[in-house]
Amino acid sequence: MAIAAYIKEIGRGKDGARALSTAQAHDLMSQVLDGRVSDLELGAFCLAMRIKGETAEELAGFVQATHERCLDLRPALAQAQAHAQATMHTPLLGPVLLPSYNGSRKLPNLTPLLAWALAQRGVAVLVHGPRQDPTRITSAQVFAAGGWPVAEGDADVASAWAARQPAFMPTEVLCPGLARLLAVRWVIGLRNPGHTLAKLLNPLGLGMQVVNHTHPEYAVSLSNYLALVSANALLMRGTEGEPVADARRQPRFDVFLDGQRQEALCRAPVEGVLVSLPELPEGREADVTATWIQSVVDGRAPLPEAIAAQADCLVSALAVLSARRSTNTEANTGSSTATNT
Structure with missing residues (x-):
């Protein structure tokens, strides 16, 4: 499924947007991290998710895709x-x-x-x-x-x-792909799902x-x-x-x-009340x-x-x-x- 189809689901506004399944979120983030989307699509994705917010299932798919692209430590x-x-x-x-x-x-x-x-x-x-x-x-x-x-x-x-x-x-x-996603902030002026993903990473799984x-x-x-x-x-x-x-x-x-x-x-x-400051x-x-x-x-x-x-x-x-x-x-x-x- 192309990313445009995902944007159509998540980009309907705060009340009309629909959550993606974990599998869909994994596919979407895989395309984003691999650089297989245009700048316009990437910006649309970031803004749509900023308005909608991520569900636990979406985060699970996003994080899984990111872990697969992290350096194996x-x-x-x-x-x-x-x-x-x-x-x-x-x-x-x-x-x-x-x-x-x-x-x-x-x-x-x-x-x-x-x-x-x-x-x-x-x-x-x-x-x-x-x-x-x-x-x-x-x-x-x-x-x-x-x-x-x-x-x-x-x-x-x-x-x-x-x-x-x-x-x-x-x-x-x-994770170079994640670094590129985080850098979008300096173009559009807003944080995006990458900032949440970064705080949830544990590529070691331990x-x-x-x-x-x-x-x-x-x-x-x-x-x-x-x-x-x-x-x-x-x-x-x-x-x-x-x-x-x-x-x-x-x-x-x-x-x-x-x-x-x-x-x-x-x-x-x-x-x-603090008695003293460290x-x-x-x-x-x-x-x-x-x-x-x-x-x-x-x-x-x-x-x-x-x-x-x-x-x-x-x-x-x-x-x-x-x-x-x-x-x-x-x-x-x-x-x-x-x-x-």
């Missing part, structure tokens, strides 16, 4: 895990994926600090996002200012993880992903998506759209394993932020409690996932043994 993870076992005799936890697509507008961008806090807890961390944003300070700029690993391929990711460091990968490296939203109503639609695809994720309100807890006041953390909300792993938000960088510039983050990594400045709580929450979720995987493996082994005997 599973060999890099296996290599880093083998290195950790051979040299440190301790398993490498994770991975945890941090989608960094909003950047810093008023506050310091502390997504790289969360990445370091997780790495220091033995987690393989992948931050992905744009290199630059003309209106924001990106995580890529903070990583570059700190001299931390910016991955231009899977080998760079494997090296960073083997060294127990977080890795940043530009979207154009992780570990935990942080899914953040900026408005409370999105928590409902994103919860529906996570349940539909049986995702393992931490859902939260981000800091200026970044997947890191506000250092000044911890938000609610909702943990989903296999698509089901886990009350025991969730954390309530910090309420009430120590933060004295500016939001990339070099200032990177220098301050390095001081926290080196132990010369305290890690804000809200970010420590987020890192601990993710590590606890990874521990439960690991235990479930071990139990399933043992059960499958036992079943196979019983069958053979």
Whole structure:
């Protein structure tokens, strides 16, 4: 089916538009990411979806098509895990994926600090996002200012993880088609489904992903998506759209394993009047932020409690996932043994 037929369904306005099936959404996004649509069709698709909004089923199809076009990082993870076992005799936890697509507008961008806090807890961390944003300070700029690993391929990711460091990968490296879709924003002046897709990516299909939203109503639609695809994720309100807890006041953390909300792993938000503010960088510039983050990594400045709580929450979720995987493996082994005997 041509994309014009899809636009006819989704482009009937807020009240008249019809949702696509997961299969239709997958086909549409496949054509978009592969560059098989005209600029006019691409603009029409972006505007139509902006007005209509995405259903959980449409997001599932969009994300599936995007995952199929992402760089395969599973060999890099296996290599880093083998290195950790051979040299440190301790398993490498994770991975945890941090989608960094909003950047810093008023506050310091502390997504790289969360990445370091997780790495220091033995987690393989992948931050992905744009290199630059003309209106924001990106995580890529903070990583570059700190001299931390910016991955231009899977080998760079494997090296960073083997060294127990977080890795940043530009979207154009992780998924070139998605980077092109995101760039449409600078032509038409509006965000499009690509910005939602970017925050839902987990091409490894393993570990935990942080899914953040900026408005409370999105928590409902994103919860529906996570349940539909049986995702393992931490859902939260981000800091200026970044997947890191506000250092000044911890938000609610909702943990989903296999698509089901886990009350025991969730954390309530910090309420009430703040008695004191945490120590933060004295500016939001990339070099200032990177220098301050390095001081926290080196132990010369305290890690804000809200970010420590987020890192601990993710590590606890990874521990439960690991235990479930071990139990399933043992059960499958036992079943196979019983069958053979």
